Amino acid sequence: MKYVITDKDDVVIALSTKCNDNKEYRNLELDDFNIAYAPDEEFNVYQVEVPSEVEPSKYCYTEKDGFYKNPNYVYYYSDEERISALEDMVNELILGGM
Amino acid sequence: MIGEVKKSGGGSADVVNGIIEQYKASTSTIDANTFVEFVNNTNMGTDTTIVAPTTDAPAPYNNARATQIDTNKVFVAYDTSSPSSGISAVTKGVGGVVCTINNSTITVGEKTILHSYSSINTYKIFDVIKLDTDKVFVLYGGIKTTSALLGIVCTISGLTITKGTFVAIVTYGSSSTNMNAAAVALSSTKVFVSHRTYNSNYTLSGTVCTVSGTTISTGSATSLGPSAGSTSSTPSSVSLIDTNKVFVAHRYGDNLNGLVCTVSGTTISTGSDTQLAATYYANLKVVTLETNKVVVLHSSDSTNKYTNSIICNVSDTTITPDTDTTIILGTDSVSYMDSILLEADTLFITYKNSSNYYLMGVICKISSGTIVVGTGSILVSSTETAVTVSVSLIDNNKLFISHRFGNNLNGIVGSIISVIQESTTKIDGLTKTECTTSTAGDVWVLDV
Numbered sequence: 159m160k161y162v163i164t165d166k167d168d169v170v171i172a173l174s175t176k177c178n179d180n181k182e183y184r185n186l187e188l189d190d191f192n193i194a195y196a197p198d199e200e201f202n203v204y205q206v207e208v209p210s211e212v213e214p215s216k217y218c219y220t221e222k223d224g225f226y227k228n229p230n231y232v233y234y235y236s237d238e239e240r241i242s243a244l245e246d247m248v249n250e251l252i253l254g255g256m
Numbered sequence: 257m258i259g260e261v262k263k264s265g266g267g268s269a270d271v272v273n274g275i276i277e278q279y280k281a282s283t284s285t286i287d288a289n290t291f292v293e294f295v296n297n298t299n300m301g302t303d304t305t306i307v308a309p310t311t312d313a314p315a316p317y318n319n320a321r322a323t324q325i326d327t328n329k330v331f332v333a334y335d336t337s338s339p340s341s342g343i344s345a346v347t348k349g350v351g352g353v354v355c356t357i358n359n360s361t362i363t364v365g366e367k368t369i370l371h372s373y374s375s376i377n378t379y380k381i382f383d384v385i386k387l388d389t390d391k392v393f394v395l396y397g398g399i400k401t402t403s404a405l406l407g408i409v410c411t412i413s414g415l416t417i418t419k420g421t422f423v424a425i426v427t428y429g430s431s432s433t434n435m436n437a438a439a440v441a442l443s444s445t446k447v448f449v450s451h452r453t454y455n456s457n458y459t460l461s462g463t464v465c466t467v468s469g470t471t472i473s474t475g476s477a478t479s480l481g482p483s484a485g486s487t488s489s490t491p492s493s494v495s496l497i498d499t500n501k502v503f504v505a506h507r508y509g510d511n512l513n514g515l516v517c518t519v520s521g522t523t524i525s526t527g528s529d530t531q532l533a534a535t536y537y538a539n540l541k542v543v544t545l546e547t548n549k550v551v552v553l554h555s556s557d558s559t560n561k562y563t564n565s566i567i568c569n570v571s572d573t574t575i576t577p578d579t580d581t582t583i584i585l586g587t588d589s590v591s592y593m594d595s596i597l598l599e600a601d602t603l604f605i606t607y608k609n610s611s612n613y614y615l616m617g618v619i620c621k622i623s624s625g626t627i628v629v630g631t632g633s634i635l636v637s638s639t640e641t642a643v644t645v646s647v648s649l650i651d652n653n654k655l656f657i658s659h660r661f662g663n664n665l666n667g668i669v670g671s672i673i674s675v676i677q678e679s680t681t682k683i684d685g686l687t688k689t690e691c692t693t694s695t696a697g698d699v700w701v702l703d704v
Contacts, residue, residue: 165427172424184473197476228430230455
């Protein structure tokens, strides 16, 4: 069982074995970090079994639907990954031409 | 009495026709052969490696930022992110190191990993803010698995860093490349942060963070300015212009806009968003010149990459911008720029020349709304690809600049000599008295 913290759009933003709501500072204290929340900010905290493939941002969770893929998730490509992909394409073009 | 001061020995026959009545000493002893070159110029110390690449920090130069925390002491936040897949380095976020400066010599303290959270493996440092002489606030973004704007407060004792628990200030529900943020301290316990609005790529918000010990709390995020349409990122720069009042410059579509926020508690009130420039490209920096007056620096286009400047006066929350003016820094095209105020009318700008990647420095004088740009000086002949440079004023006219050199994160200290006052009287037979770093006031002795 893990704590599943979701935002107002039901996107999983953190998974943690602990979750302490420090109301004095409005901090959700998790395993590795805290989430600071504003007075009007909405978070949902659940304690459920979490399948191994679930990662923050990539999945959403509701009690009704369980875990499902976040339809708005955008994979982030780092600059290095982009450059590497472009280099591969260029090499292919050059070698293909030969 | 009439005479002249001139450089003895080799070099050009520069002549200073007058009496230098007062100047501020450089960081090292000045001899006659080099004194004239110090006047209205910079004197740089030795470029020093602060962080060399390691498994924990393969590219420490990325997005590194520094802030002065005490006289001759700086805190540097550096990147410890892993590069793309295929590299086995453990991903760790950001690191910190304290450096002390003695004359122009940099002493580096123990490096400390500030953020260790293996599920997020790409970070970007946005800002490092001094809260107190023993405390800093580091603002950075976690992009990849969990997209969040993060903050961490560290306390410093000597060269030792004690980190607090890092905090997600804003969580974005989907992975985002378009995270930009900037911060400024309102007090030792309060920070104003401008940042991308929750799950919106194109609008800007502001959040006030309060700091208690090393714990960060947040107020409500407040939308700043209108939607920027199809702009894919929201870079911004913020500067304190009065008590609890900040100037925020930000991208708005292809334009550059500015707005003024006032803060009460953690509540933000916003003035009208005002266009400052019709074109904006990159390298945004706001510097407060005096209360309710700023200069906004930016690169206006992707071709020339010249730096533009706009002086803005603020009345209440109303901005009156002067004309967006190109500061032509020689023929340099500028990428990655930082700037600080030396004195009320003197601006120092450091940047990477985007043609040859040299680290450059230039002094600008501001008078009656006009910026006069001095001659650019090569500070370091580094030829590495340009990345973030960061400059801090660490003592009276003494600067610390962090920059990339090779694959290292380097720091360099420089002093700026300015001629305070000249007269037109010439003096014969002037004998120079050698100056030391503690020399102040008049140092020239008339030999008659």
